[in-house]
Amino acid sequence: MSVLKTEKVGINFGGLKAVDSVDLEIGDEVLGLIGPNGSGKTTLLNIISGIYRASSGKVLLNDEDITSLGPNQVRSKGIARTFQTNRLCLNLSVIDNMLLGLYCQQKTKWWQTVFRPSVSLQEIHEGISRCYEVMSYFNPGLVSHAYELISTLPLIDRRRIEIARAIVGNPDLLLLDEPTAGLNTEETHQMINDIGKIRTQGNKMSIIIIEHDMSVISKISNRVVCLNAGKKIAEGTFSEVSQNEKVCTAYLGG
Ligand SMILES: Nc1ncnc2c1ncn2[C@@H]1O[C@H](COP(=O)(O)OP(=O)(O)OP(=O)(O)O)[C@@H](O)[C@H]1O
Numbered sequence: 726m727s728v729l730k731t732e733k734v735g736i737n738f739g740g741l742k743a744v745d746s747v748d749l750e751i752g753d754e755v756l757g758l759i760g761p762n763g764s765g766k767t768t769l770l771n772i773i774s775g776i777y778r779a780s781s782g783k784v785l786l787n788d789e790d791i792t793s794l795g796p797n798q799v800r801s802k803g804i805a806r807t808f809q810t811n812r813l814c815l816n817l818s819v820i821d822n823m824l825l826g827l828y829c830q831q832k833t834k835w836w837q838t839v840f841r842p843s844v845s846l847q848e849i850h851e852g853i854s855r856c857y858e859v860m861s862y863f864n865p866g867l868v869s870h871a872y873e874l875i876s877t878l879p880l881i882d883r884r885r886i887e888i889a890r891a892i893v894g895n896p897d898l899l900l901l902d903e904p905t906a907g908l909n910t911e912e913t914h915q916m917i918n919d920i921g922k923i924r925t926q927g928n929k930m931s932i933i934i935i936e937h938d939m940s941v942i943s944k945i946s947n948r949v950v951c952l953n954a955g956k957k958i959a960e961g962t963f964s965e966v967s968q969n970e971k972v973c974t975a976y977l978g979g
């Protein structure tokens with residue numbers, strides 16, 4: 726059964742069809758999303774995560790139509806994401822940033838926070854335990870930085886924390902937009918290792934990962950989809966897609 730399906734999904738910006746009638750289906754797997762710069766990869770994730778409203782087509786999560794939902798509602802339904810450029814709060818600690826990942830699942834009502842603060846405190850304590858649980862399997866090195874400000878941490882830890890914040894709420898689908906951008910070869914290797922642990926040691930979730938680094942895609946993905954000029958031009962295993970003529974032309978210009 727598919728976790729996420731897009732049916733002929735598209736979006737126009739003026740005269741530009743940034744995403745053009747894309748059918749995508751993802752089950753219990755890691756799907757690599759590749760394509761040259763400007764091919765529509767981030768825009769497609771923006772549609773799936775409710776940041777952009779599709780001009781045409783549908784997005785289905787576990788068979789439920791989520792096409793018209795906004796980002797908070799999509800997050801509550803079970804899709805979490807990271808961004809191509811870091812969106813952490815630099816002047817908050819690691820734990821505070823991770824707790825933000827639980828915001829959409831918060832059960833305490835505002836009046837309980839005011840009149841029954843013990844209820845709110847209990848939920849915060851449970852949230853902190855969950856953050857430690859995630860850090861412990863995803864990257865135990867984060868635990869010792871739990872109360873440090875993000876602004877004091879190196880890029881690789883910031884990228885890890887963004888992913889940790891996305892998985893802390895245990896989504897059904899995780900969207901990763903270039904998680905290794907800006908990392909050196911050794912750091913990229915460490916990141917591949919950490920991402921691999923999400924499905925083996927954490928709760929099993931489907932993952933869509935956008936990457937330009939083909940060594941990352943080949944190691945992490947079970948299946949690959951390639952976009953070019955907003956259209957899906959190839960789909961299959963990494964070796965099938967990397968040898969596809971249209972894909973080679975899109976990347977190398979013929
Ligand atoms: N909000 C927007 N308004 C106008 N055009 C946009 C908007 N968002 C994206 N685009 C355009 O849509 C096209 C696809 O952009 P997108 O960011 O999805 O590409 P991408 O495949 O993620 O590229 P990269 O690999 O460089 O990140 C580009 O031509 C971009 O300029």
Ligand SMILES: [Mg+2]
Nearest residue numbers: 766767768809
């Ligand atoms: Mg992009």
